Amino acid sequence: MDVLVAGAGPVGLMAAYELLRRGVSVRIVDAASGPATTSRAAAVHARTMEVLDQVGLYEAFAARAVHGKGIAFHADGQLLASMDARFTTHATRFDQVWFLDQVITEQLLRDAVTGLGGRIEWGVRLTGFDETDDRLDVTLEHADGHCEQVAVPWLIGADGGHSEVRRRLGITLQGDSSETWLIADADLDFVDPVSHDRIRWVRTDGATTMIFPLVGDRRWRLLDTADVNHD
The missing domain is CATH 3.50.50.60 (FAD/NAD(P)-binding domain)
Incomplete structure (x- = not known):
């Protein structure tokens, strides 16, 4: 060995x-x-996709991932805006984010x-x-x-x-934990159908939650921060 x-x-x-x-x-x-x-x-970003491509694993990952295409904003049950987006301005052919x-x-x-x-x-x-x-x-x-x-x-x-x-x-872990996140992976149903291909910011009752698609037609990740005293 x-x-x-x-x-x-x-x-x-x-x-x-x-x-x-x-x-x-x-x-x-x-x-x-x-x-x-x-x-x-x-989430898988452009540089990781480049590495996967270089080592012969790109196709296997691409076949399983949800290919993100943009961002949408919702408030009180209404779609405010939806836009397609490139997630990098660098010289790369991998201009999306994958959700995996x-x-x-x-x-x-x-x-x-x-x-x-x-x-x-x-x-x-x-x-x-x-x-x-x-x-x-x-x-x-x-x-x-x-x-x-x-x-x-x-x-x-x-x-x-x-x-x-x-x-x-004797090597310390760099960085700190300044926020506490609430995370849930859940199957969601929507009153009005939405495309399962983009990050969505959803605001209701004065609070905002970010959701993005995971593998599975109804599977989404929900993210929010929690007010926690770290003292």
């Missing part, structure tokens, strides 16, 4: 895929018991990894490592409680916001 990848989310899976494409042997572990079933990120649940993104990347002979080991948590001149001695804890010692030349820490790899290296 040349590289150990800790974390089977989008970052770890893409890193593993690119290594496998180049003939590098990879082991992928993730502390979770299995793939995520609830969505997180849901992270659950599906990860599934497509897992398919790509397994298609190259890769395998994901669920329920295996990286709990520590020691560095020497030419390797890392990594401790992996399995779901049944037993620990495994592994010596690897390279380690990729893609183990999320609470990364054990980053913590042990």
Whole structure:
């Protein structure tokens, strides 16, 4: 094994895929018991589409995503305006945003990894490592409680916001949480039909909610901010 990848989310899976494409042997572990079933990120922008195109995954993603075409504004049950929009002014042929649940993104990347002979080991948590001149001695804890010692030349820490790899290296997570968001993925019905291809700002009773389409004819994500005291 040349590289150990800790974390089977989008970052770890893409890193593993690119290594496998180049003939590098990879082991992928993730502390979770299995793939995520609830969505997180849901938008794919031009630069990501360019990367997917470069690595041979564009068509697979394009076939699953909702292709965003514009923005619409609603108030008190009335459509105020709807416009088609390019989502980038840069020199790229990918001028839309895609809406794609992270659950599906990860599934497509897992398919790509397994298609190259890769395998994901669920329920295996990286709990520590020691560095020497030419390797890392990594401790992996399995779901049944037993620990495994592994010596690897390279380690990729893609183990999320609470990364054990980053913590042990003393690297802080940049940024802050200044807002609390309320998020719901729901099947919606409308009194008047609306196209399932654009971001919609909906204002009613003095409050505004943003909704955008997800995969599935009636599936939408609803977003709003909540008033929370962070002190």
